[in-house]
Amino acid sequence: MRKLLTLLAAAMALTGLLAATALAGTMVTYANFPPAKTFPCVQMERWKVEVEKRTNGELTVQTFPGSTLLGPKNMLRGVQTGQADIGCISTAYYPGVFPFMDVVNLPVAFTTTEAASLTMWDLYLKYQPAELKDVKVLTLFTSAPSQIMSKEPVKALDDLSGMPLRASGTILQILSGLGAHGVGMPMSQTPEALQKGVVKGLVSSFDVLKDFNFAESCRYETITNLPVYPFAVIMNKAKWDSLPDDVKKVLDDLGREQSQWTGQYLDNHIKESLQWSKDQYQVEVFELTGAEHDKIKELGTPLVDEWKVAAAKADIDAETVLADMLALKAKYEAK
Numbered sequence: 001m002r003k004l005l006t007l008l009a010a011a012m013a014l015t016g017l018l019a020a021t022a023l024a025g026t027m028v029t030y031a032n033f034p035p036a037k038t039f040p041c042v043q044m045e046r047w048k049v050e051v052e053k054r055t056n057g058e059l060t061v062q063t064f065p066g067s068t069l070l071g072p073k074n075m076l077r078g079v080q081t082g083q084a085d086i087g088c089i090s091t092a093y094y095p096g097v098f099p100f101m102d103v104v105n106l107p108v109a110f111t112t113t114e115a116a117s118l119t120m121w122d123l124y125l126k127y128q129p130a131e132l133k134d135v136k137v138l139t140l141f142t143s144a145p146s147q148i149m150s151k152e153p154v155k156a157l158d159d160l161s162g163m164p165l166r167a168s169g170t171i172l173q174i175l176s177g178l179g180a181h182g183v184g185m186p187m188s189q190t191p192e193a194l195q196k197g198v199v200k201g202l203v204s205s206f207d208v209l210k211d212f213n214f215a216e217s218c219r220y221e222t223i224t225n226l227p228v229y230p231f232a233v234i235m236n237k238a239k240w241d242s243l244p245d246d247v248k249k250v251l252d253d254l255g256r257e258q259s260q261w262t263g264q265y266l267d268n269h270i271k272e273s274l275q276w277s278k279d280q281y282q283v284e285v286f287e288l289t290g291a292e293h294d295k296i297k298e299l300g301t302p303l304v305d306e307w308k309v310a311a312a313k314a315d316i317d318a319e320t321v322l323a324d325m326l327a328l329k330a331k332y333e334a335k
Helices: 002-024 039-054 075-080 101-105 113-127 170-177 187-196 207-211 237-242 245-281 290-299 301-313 318-333
Strands: 026-031 059-064 086-090 135-142 146-150 164-167 181-184 201-204 220-226 230-236 284-287
Touching: 026 039, 026 075, 039 059, 039 086, 039 135, 039 230, 039 245, 075 086, 075 135, 075 230, 101 113, 101 230, 101 301, 101 318, 113 135, 113 245, 113 318, 135 237, 135 245, 146 164, 164 170, 164 187, 170 181, 170 290, 170 301, 187 201, 201 220, 207 245, 220 290, 230 237, 290 301, 301 318
Parallel strands: 026 059, 026 086, 164 181, 164 201, 220 284
Antiparallel strands: 086 230, 135 230, 146 201, 146 220
16 A cells, blocks of 8 residues: 555656646747847847747746857857857858848948848748758847947038048948048947047947947937848757747747837837937937938948859849849838
8 A cells, every 4th residue: 555655646746747847848048149238138038028928938038148148259159059049140240151131231221120120031031041041040130220429520421531430340341432430349349449539439320329328428420321230030950940839830920020029129219319318418410411322322332242242152143132122121111
């Protein structure tokens, strides 16, 4: 009798353990590199909440903002090798690795983040580029259009002559054509560079006016609609394959929605950031003329041509992809 009771107790304990395990579901790690308050991490936390709610806790997400698990340059490899199950990558940190997705980074003057993000998502779905075949893409989005924030007013392009501005990527080449002096440096070094006069401003999206308090030192803002920067949220392929079908469906269904949500969030945050900057520091915002915007576009032509060459080497139909991208841009910006 005692033996039977012992066996029954063991069976009940095992059943309880299995039930607890089932209840706990699967936990995944999600690495991100910018500070927690910035938009890539804000969207990450929103995605975590939605996933856990929509899977009824079957999938839980542990987030790691601010490069606490992986940094920007080792994010891709870290996800591929399983150091993190999920990671947010900025393609700008991987020159030459994402020739297809780089089309979204071209100087075509996106005016909203929502339009740029949805354009990127639709292009990915249509073409399924080989450069992302080794990971599972969960969502895609971009930064907001890049603008000039400076310590001296830039009311017209001529005011840029000789001005040192912190920038990155393709924007450096455009600034050179405009007569400015583009200075490549990490965003983390920019406040000190501004303080010491190494640069007189920066080119980035207006959310940094509030998020990094650049409005305090850069009281003059000029709308230039320079390139956006693409981001991809990717999952380790083996981890994806291990998930139940119902969880996979939830994640797939969230892909486009998350892309649009992030674009809308950032567009609204830009408005809030500008208003906050005006209230706190009385910043001034300048608009360029149509002719000046045309000049910026003309200076971007060599960058488009360079992309076409790189795309062709990767067996990408550059003309067709570029035409699709411009058509999607027009479609989403018309809304």
